[in-house]
Amino acid sequence: MRVWGRPRLLLVRDALLAVLVAAVSLTLLTFWGPGARGVPVQGLREPDALGVVLVLLACVPVAVRRRWPLTGLCAALVPETALEGLGYGTGLTGAAGLVMLYSVAAYRGLAVALGALALALALYAASAAAGAGAPVAWSDHLVVVVALVAVWGVGRSLRLRRAYMEELRDRAARLERARAADRRAARAEERSRIARELHDVVAHHVSVMTVQASAARRVLASDPGLAGEALTAIEETGRMALTEMRNIVGVLRAGARAELGPQPGTRDLPALVEQMREAGLATGLTVEGVPGAVPAGVDLAAYRLVQEGLTNALRHAGAGATARVTVRYEPHELDVRVEDDGRGPHDGGADRNSAGRNGDDGNGDDDAGVMEAETRAGRGHGLVGIRERVALYGGILSIGPRPGGGFEVRARFPLKDGQ
Secondary structure, X not given: OOOOOHHHHHHHHHHHHHHHHHHHHHHHHHXXXXXXXXXXXXXXXXXXXXXXXXXXXXXXXXXXXXXXXXXXXXXXXXXXXXXXXXOEOOOOHHHHHHHHHHHHHHHOOHHHHHHXXXXXXXXXXXXXXXXXXXXXXHHHXXXXXXXXXXXXXXXXXXXXXXXXXXXXXXXXXXXHHHHHHHHHHHHHXXXXXXXXXXXXXXXXXXXXXXXXXXXXXXXXXXXXXXXXXXXXXXXXXXXXXXXXHHHHHHHHOOOOOOOOOOOOOHHHHHHHHHXXXXXXXXXXXXXXXXXXXXXXXXXXXXXXXXHHHHHHHHXXXXXXXXXXXXXXXXXXXEEEEEEEXXXXXXXXXXXXXXXXXXXXXXXXXXXXXXXXXXXXXXXXOHHHHHHHHHHHOOOEEEEEEOOOOOEEEEEEEEOHHHO
16 A cells, blocks of 8 residues: 655645635636626626636646745746736636745745745735726725735744744753663663672672682691681671672662661771781771761762772782771861782882892883782772762872882862861
């Protein structure tokens, strides 16, 4: 089955309108025009072949009024003016001119529409001044002028309304696209937040369990009791990791009520430091200043920063390394620092010293320091997530090797109104 598009249907409808106007005009001229029924009308010529052709030419442009409205108006006004100038009756050809004037006003810009109105008024004034046909009262001329202006105004109103509706549709489409973009951004932000939380939980506990398992393997034969303590610590760490993961996943489940507890914060740092000590990393904690009220988001970010810093120290600092956590409370700032004195293969401290003694430029040691920073911060998601957390609360984060060897992670969080 063949389905016609809307433009073709509109063209067919306009063609039928043109046929209707032409048929009515010819009918009026034949049965009620001058000379009909043998009664001549003073000042008007009886219809003949030329008059019929002019009537048809005046009505045909209605069929293309949407596609070429201005051209059609000019093509309709010329035979209509000729009909009036030669003294023929016009029938409904005036209606064809009004339809074309309406079409120009409805489908073209303001300048073109005003030009079409001026053209229609000028041609009517010219034909009226020519004085062909029966005399016409000035009130009749006024009615024609009012009709032309009214039809033009209706066309302009329809165009403005159509433009207004199109703007509303465009605005609705833009708002829908903006809402869709906001939803995508919200989902991406939520996925990022969930990924950070899962990484902070899993990476920390798995790193601790890995170190403890390695220690248990080394002393399994020589000191079974110590190996058993390490295995017990692994079991407890695994339970803690599972508990925290259940809490996170429970929040994500639709319709599920998770057992929500308080998020970890700086108050939990002593337990975290003790856990790292049990894992084999000698860790110290120093708190400076008077602990005050800290926003929950900043408190959680500070805890995660310390957790990630100590986890990286445990994994990368090497055997015998020590770490220190410093938390300083200031009136308008919270300063959190994690530093270690690691001498692992990533650290270039010894090489820097030997390079200075030998007079070398030390470029290889600088590369070692860069490699250390990349190893600690660039190859993974932990410190990347820390950067996002610190930036979220307007803090300043610095990550890199220490001048005297080792590695440092430091963040300063602004506290508004002393909090």
